Amino acid sequence: MERTVTVEPEAGLHARPASKLVQTANRFDADVSIGRAADGDDGLVRADSMLSVSGLNVGHGESVRVVAEGPDAEAALDAVCELLTSPVEEEEGSGSGPEDAP
Amino acid sequence: MRTLAGVGSTPRSGVGTARWYRPDADLTLPDRPEPDAVDAEAELERYEAARDAAREALQDARDRTAERVGEAEAAVFEAHQGFLDDPTIVEDVEAAIGDGAPAEHAVADRFDEAVAQFEGMEGRMAERADDLRDVRDRLLRELVDDGGGASAATDLAALPHGTILLAERLTPSDTAALDPAAVAGIATVEGGRTAHAAIIARSLAIPAVVGVGEALESVADGETVLVDGEAGEVVVDPNESRRAGAGEAGPNAIRERVETADGRPVEVAANVGGEAELRPAAERGADGVGLFRTEFLFVDRESPPTEEEQYEAITAALAAFPDDRVVVRTLDIGGDKPVSYLDLSDEENPFLGRRGIRLSLDEHADLFETQLRALLRAAATENGDGLAVMFPLVSRVEEVERAVAAVESIAADFADEGVDYAVPELGAMVETPAAAFLADALAERLDFLSVGTNDLAQYVMAADRGNDAVAEYHDPLHPAVLRALNRTTTTVEGTDAWVGMCGEMAGDPALTELLVGLGFDELSMSAVTVPAVKSRVREVDAEDARSLASDAVACETRSEVLDVLGLDENEP
Numbered sequence: 001m002e003r004t005v006t007v008e009p010e011a012g013l014h015a016r017p018a019s020k021l022v023q024t025a026n027r028f029d030a031d032v033s034i035g036r037a038a039d040g041d042d043g044l045v046r047a048d049s050m051l052s053v054s055g056l057n058v059g060h061g062e063s064v065r066v067v068a069e070g071p072d073a074e075a076a077l078d079a080v081c082e083l084l085t086s087p088v089e090e091e092e093g094s095g096s097g098p099e100d101a102p
Numbered sequence: 103m104r105t106l107a108g109v110g111s112t113p114r115s116g117v118g119t120a121r122w123y124r125p126d127a128d129l130t131l132p133d134r135p136e137p138d139a140v141d142a143e144a145e146l147e148r149y150e151a152a153r154d155a156a157r158e159a160l161q162d163a164r165d166r167t168a169e170r171v172g173e174a175e176a177a178v179f180e181a182h183q184g185f186l187d188d189p190t191i192v193e194d195v196e197a198a199i200g201d202g203a204p205a206e207h208a209v210a211d212r213f214d215e216a217v218a219q220f221e222g223m224e225g226r227m228a229e230r231a232d233d234l235r236d237v238r239d240r241l242l243r244e245l246v247d248d249g250g251g252a253s254a255a256t257d258l259a260a261l262p263h264g265t266i267l268l269a270e271r272l273t274p275s276d277t278a279a280l281d282p283a284a285v286a287g288i289a290t291v292e293g294g295r296t297a298h299a300a301i302i303a304r305s306l307a308i309p310a311v312v313g314v315g316e317a318l319e320s321v322a323d324g325e326t327v328l329v330d331g332e333a334g335e336v337v338v339d340p341n342e343s344r345r346a347g348a349g350e351a352g353p354n355a356i357r358e359r360v361e362t363a364d365g366r367p368v369e370v371a372a373n374v375g376g377e378a379e380l381r382p383a384a385e386r387g388a389d390g391v392g393l394f395r396t397e398f399l400f401v402d403r404e405s406p407p408t409e410e411e412q413y414e415a416i417t418a419a420l421a422a423f424p425d426d427r428v429v430v431r432t433l434d435i436g437g438d439k440p441v442s443y444l445d446l447s448d449e450e451n452p453f454l455g456r457r458g459i460r461l462s463l464d465e466h467a468d469l470f471e472t473q474l475r476a477l478l479r480a481a482a483t484e485n486g487d488g489l490a491v492m493f494p495l496v497s498r499v500e501e502v503e504r505a506v507a508a509v510e511s512i513a514a515d516f517a518d519e520g521v522d523y524a525v526p527e528l529g530a531m532v533e534t535p536a537a538a539f540l541a542d543a544l545a546e547r548l549d550f551l552s553v554g555t556n557d558l559a560q561y562v563m564a565a566d567r568g569n570d571a572v573a574e575y576h577d578p579l580h581p582a583v584l585r586a587l588n589r590t591t592t593t594v595e596g597t598d599a600w601v602g603m604c605g606e607m608a609g610d611p612a613l614t615e616l617l618v619g620l621g622f623d624e625l626s627m628s629a630v631t632v633p634a635v636k637s638r639v640r641e642v643d644a645e646d647a648r649s650l651a652s653d654a655v656a657c658e659t660r661s662e663v664l665d666v667l668g669l670d671e672n673e674p
Binding site (some may be wrong): 019 | 123174177181182183185188189190216219220226227230234266
């Protein structure tokens, strides 16, 4: 089964959202793959691989296709798509990025 | 005097002695043996062991960075863990070992291939190459230098005082290992100011200039170097006038205490989790320490620290802030902070179990006594007047009474023994709804209360602060949490006690007006945000703040609160 969603996190599939996606994909038995919606089957890579997910270089607002196969495929899809469609919570008090650090 | 231009990263200056850090030099791989000479089984085990060690080190780096710098900066180490255990990498490395490659060559080859994939690309993709190099080097250090795997990192943590660290590039792990009290500055050949390592250096307030280019190679070990992070210059053999300007506090530090526009004083203090953080906190103009975590004295060791060790650490903190208050929190273990040599029982719900003062009063009364002895002795020293002690995770009045009785009994022992001691200010943390409801009763028995918003939000909202699935519930701006804060401050108002906040919420300048309006006398935060909060306090009018706070407390939903505060949805 599969679903196509728009990537909400501001950072796209980098840094924290990418780590979270990989950690989530690893939690399930199902094989989860992900790719740009426009790239078709050839664009799909393993969602449990940080290397593959970072290599996609998907940015905020892009449309991605998520495919899951296996016993808990539906739960895996739910979890992964939930992540992809939630704007990332910046943790409280850690707004010490380059711009606002004194 | 010779000046090299780079990109200023941390806008401060420091002068010291140049010392090159060349981690790659230690990572020469042994010659590649004939495939038949390789014991694949043993190599697979070495790879596995190296990964285990690296995973543990990354977890430590993550936790340390989260505590010292912030969750957002710590996230890079989660990405590293992702690369470390990436199934496509692990499968390829294992296959190469099966084909007769020794573990270190299999790792180096596979990671170099991955680095090449990202190298030369722009922005975020280039950062991935840095991440991969960092993970590769970690693994290789484990493999090439078995047993002494952490040597490079350990050296960085133990640099002599006044070191100007020069490097091709620094990884985030390298930077997080630095002791800001020892390192007077950083200059690198490569790197931009938004790289993770630069951000961490900035949060540690270490002067830094990055991207100096090959010209940096002309600087030799032992030369006197000034790093000017504001001008973006590295000055070799600086003259007197250049040196005179170095080593002063950053441009935004406000040294004096601050009050609101209409004259209400608000103490802005720093949260400190180790001795290395004292100097940066003082330099950023913190009015003392509002939360001195003592856990760092207890972790990463085989047995608990002695009374003497704790006494030394506490007096060091007092010496860093001779005219200010230093609030030391007694040991806060349990929950998510296990300590290996303490036999803590496994609990189904550790956050609702034996943690904080609960352990100190019973299972670990011995540790508590040792800690209190060190504290009472430290209170009698030269700078001891400013010492305050607070107890974590209080939920019952009886706990406060027992803790105070423990202090009194130690005082009586000292009096008998003829040991110098003084009883410091005593306080409780308000982290549970129970403590918020009982704030007046607690305040009557103590000198102060300090609210820990991370735990308070977790317990008020029944939402695990570490569980992303309930992140939207773990919300310090939820009206239920604001009402708990309001109840605490308003009921304490009628007593002699003061009330502070030492959760992360205190460090957000966008919330300063709200917190002043709620009636907090003290706000304590990561040192990095002290200057911004101090300057915000000066703009706030305490009367306006009070009406803003009462409007916020009257709200029924988060979005109403955000409206009242004039904040966007994704703000705090």
